Amino acid sequence: MEIVVCAKQVPDTESFIKVGPDGKSIDTTGIKWVLNFFDESGVEEALRIKEKVGGTITVLSVGPQRTVEALRQGMAMGADKSILVDDPTAEGSDPAGIAKILAAVIKGIPHDIIFCGFRTTDDESSQVGLMLAEQLGIPHLPPAIKLEISGDQKAVKVESGVEGGMLTLEAPLPAVITVGRGLNEPRMASLPGIMKAKKKPIDTKKLADLGIDPATVGAAAAKVKIQNMTLPPERKAGQIIEGASVQEKAAKLAQLFKEEVKIL
Amino acid sequence: MDYFLTDKQKMIKNLARRIAEEKIKPKRAELDEKEEFPWELMDILAKSDLFGLIIPTEYGGFGGGCFENCLAVEELGRACIGVATTFAASGLGAYPILFYGTEEQKRKYLPEIASGRKLAAFALTESSAGSDAAGIQTQATSSGDVYILNGTKQWITNGGEAEVYSVIAMTDRTRGARGASAFIVEKGDPGFSFGRKEKKMGIRCSSTRELIFDNCRIPKDRIIGREGMGFIIAMKTFDEARPGIGALSVGLAQGALDEAVRFAKERVQFGKPIISFQAIQHMLADMATLTEAARALVYAVARYIDTRPRDFSKVSAMAKLFPSDVAMKVTTDAVQILGGHGYMRDYPVEKMMRDAKILQIYEGTNQIQRNIIGQALNKEYGKKF
Numbered sequence: 152m153e154i155v156v157c158a159k160q161v162p163d164t165e166s167f168i169k170v171g172p173d174g175k176s177i178d179t180t181g182i183k184w185v186l187n188f189f190d191e192s193g194v195e196e197a198l199r200i201k202e203k204v205g206g207t208i209t210v211l212s213v214g215p216q217r218t219v220e221a222l223r224q225g226m227a228m229g230a231d232k233s234i235l236v237d238d239p240t241a242e243g244s245d246p247a248g249i250a251k252i253l254a255a256v257i258k259g260i261p262h263d264i265i266f267c268g269f270r271t272t273d274d275e276s277s278q279v280g281l282m283l284a285e286q287l288g289i290p291h292l293p294p295a296i297k298l299e300i301s302g303d304q305k306a307v308k309v310e311s312g313v314e315g316g317m318l319t320l321e322a323p324l325p326a327v328i329t330v331g332r333g334l335n336e337p338r339m340a341s342l343p344g345i346m347k348a349k350k351k352p353i354d355t356k357k358l359a360d361l362g363i364d365p366a367t368v369g370a371a372a373a374k375v376k377i378q379n380m381t382l383p384p385e386r387k388a389g390q391i392i393e394g395a396s397v398q399e400k401a402a403k404l405a406q407l408f409k410e411e412v413k414i415l
Numbered sequence: 416m417d418y419f420l421t422d423k424q425k426m427i428k429n430l431a432r433r434i435a436e437e438k439i440k441p442k443r444a445e446l447d448e449k450e451e452f453p454w455e456l457m458d459i460l461a462k463s464d465l466f467g468l469i470i471p472t473e474y475g476g477f478g479g480g481c482f483e484n485c486l487a488v489e490e491l492g493r494a495c496i497g498v499a500t501t502f503a504a505s506g507l508g509a510y511p512i513l514f515y516g517t518e519e520q521k522r523k524y525l526p527e528i529a530s531g532r533k534l535a536a537f538a539l540t541e542s543s544a545g546s547d548a549a550g551i552q553t554q555a556t557s558s559g560d561v562y563i564l565n566g567t568k569q570w571i572t573n574g575g576e577a578e579v580y581s582v583i584a585m586t587d588r589t590r591g592a593r594g595a596s597a598f599i600v601e602k603g604d605p606g607f608s609f610g611r612k613e614k615k616m617g618i619r620c621s622s623t624r625e626l627i628f629d630n631c632r633i634p635k636d637r638i639i640g641r642e643g644m645g646f647i648i649a650m651k652t653f654d655e656a657r658p659g660i661g662a663l664s665v666g667l668a669q670g671a672l673d674e675a676v677r678f679a680k681e682r683v684q685f686g687k688p689i690i691s692f693q694a695i696q697h698m699l700a701d702m703a704t705l706t707e708a709a710r711a712l713v714y715a716v717a718r719y720i721d722t723r724p725r726d727f728s729k730v731s732a733m734a735k736l737f738p739s740d741v742a743m744k745v746t747t748d749a750v751q752i753l754g755g756h757g758y759m760r761d762y763p764v765e766k767m768m769r770d771a772k773i774l775q776i777y778e779g780t781n782q783i784q785r786n787i788i789g790q791a792l793n794k795e796y797g798k799k800f
């Protein structure tokens with residue numbers, strides 16, 4: 152089974168986020184970069200499939216040189232190799248641009264299953280997986296929380312949560328599967344795993360290697376543009392309502408709701 | 416501070432940090448509350464191959480030294496001393512085999528300890544022999560092709576949970592301290608059972624239990640080293656392991672400092688965050704300085720030990736004594752800075768303060784560490800003048 156895990160390097164959710172001077176991006180100084188949680192979960196699922204039926208796992212990412220660390224993280228868990236598309240022209244791509252680049256890489260390599268995190272913990276667009284499937288002309292399965300490969304290894308069945316219930320879907324392979332929350336708990340890399348990962352191959356590609364017209368991706372081609380970025384407003388200090396009796400406090404509270412919060 | 420770690424050392428530290436943050440921290444309060452042995456976390460540490468850190472590569476380990484071990488346990492200790500002690504005690508149980516075991520013993524036991532498939536433990540203390548270890552009563556009698564063990568060990572970390580026990584027992588009472596020997600006893604050996612599980616002030620998720628030997632018969636080839644080497648083996652084990660207790664202490668102190676600073680920045684009294692009060696700042700400054708000094712000492716001693724010097728009892732004792740006293744002070748002050756919140760179980764510092772106390776007691780009380788340092792000074796200066 153040839154498994155491709157699309158992975159993005161994102162700021163650690165514990166990082167202290169500041170908006171950069173341009174007001175449209177985050178200030179990356181001092182940011183700790185990690186592998187996006189759902190992509191890590193994708194690597195885990197790929198490993199479980201490989202442990203059962205054998206195969207090769209490739210971690211694929213579009214990003215600057217620092218992304219190598221995220222790829223090594225995936226390989227330390229047990230993935231076999233990585234491909235990194237590192238090209239300044241690709242920077243600032245919107246989800247459609249990223250999907251186009253990923254599709255160009257995947258078309259050139261064997262693939263039975265492609266995992267994408269159903270969202271990243273930074274931009275949260277939840278689009279790349281769907282667009283990638285469209286670009287490749289293969290099925291896309293929604294955020295999977297359970298997954299099973301058929302006995303003949305020709306199809307995949309997933310369970311996905313819908314409001315108040317569960318959806319069971321099946322598709323022939325190859326297919327793109329987006330990884331939902333709770334599909335698995337990603338393993339910790341082991342010490343020897345981390346050591347080995349240092350020697351596993353990372354194939355670095357430019358857009359030209361993929362035959363992609365630079366005018367069709369990157370910031371210039373993005374159909375969705377970030378206009379402005381602001382931090383959520385700081386929470387105001389709480390207010391304690393004083394009063395001699397419960398009735399008096401309740402009356403004051405009701406008044407506040409009416410006049411200041413304006414929800415009554 | 417940059418301690419000039421190699422890439423490998425950074426990797427070990429980062430891995431241990433991640434496990435501590437993501438796996439241990441969310442569980443520590445519950446494990447403490449329920450006094451539940453952290454098997455699930457041991458399993459995670461095992462899968463990460465951290466149990467193999469101090470085991471040579473030819474026995475399935477990673478081939479790290481005292482320093483690498485310190486880096487890992489410091490990070491684990493930052494999250495929970497109960498979990499970190501459980502982990503470290505397995506290493507303590509492995510050291511006698513590692514340093515004095517035969518090739519067969521090493522091949523049989525070390526790979527299983529390295530993989531974390533089996534936990535180990537070290538058993539010296541008895542009810543009437545704590546600091547005065549030479550007073551142990553457990554007897555090992557040679558009989559044909561077996562040794563027969565009789566006696567009870569007390570307060571043994573990992574007791575009941577471990578599969579492999581390094582046990583010190585008397586083979587020749589007439590020879591005093593020179594009459595002790597070290598043995599490997601396996602869980603399931605005939606006549607070997609476990610007694611009471613202790614209820615403790617801190618490190619409550621760790622198991623502290625009696626080992627009962629009632630005509631316990633073990634094959635002759637389970638002796639570690641030769642008859643009479645028991646205390647030499649025990650002392651060497653402690654010398655190697657003490658900086659590890661220092662590292663646990665540094666981790667704990669750091670964890671408490673982290674909590675104290677974070678709280679002091681957020682807690683507002685008299686209209687200002689309490690960190691703006693100089694009294695609080697000075698407490699935090701002392702806590703941070705002591706913690707960094709303790710870390711520097713542990714790292715320096717551990718690195719020195721890895722150069723395989725002949726005698727390092729004195730510095731090894733220092734690397735346990737100072738950091739554990741620091742951990743006690745820093746955790747106590749962290750509770751003070753959190754005030755009433757610090758006293759509540761909703762915040763982690765009350766557990767940290769309870770956990771800190773053991774670091775001044777086990778693997779030789781801090782009084783005994785001072786004795787070791789004092790005796791070494793007496794000897795050193797006796798030579799020179």
Ligand SMILES: Cc1cc2nc3c(=O)[nH]c(=O)nc-3n(C[C@H](O)[C@H](O)[C@H](O)COP(=O)(O)OP(=O)(O)OC[C@H]3O[C@@H](n4cnc5c(N)ncnc54)[C@H](O)[C@@H]3O)c2cc1C
Nearest residue numbers: 537538539540545546547570571572623777778779780782
């Ligand atoms: C949670 C826990 C886990 C443990 N795990 C293990 C284990 O895995 N394996 C194991 O073998 N043991 C273990 N122990 C035992 C531990 O090592 C002993 O408790 C310790 O060595 C002290 O012995 P004691 O408690 O009998 O104190 P005592 O020796 O009775 O000492 C009582 C007090 O007198 C002081 N004192 C004693 N002698 C002197 C002296 N000569 N000079 C100055 N002061 C002195 C001590 O410092 C102490 O303050 C554990 C203990 C605990 C509490």
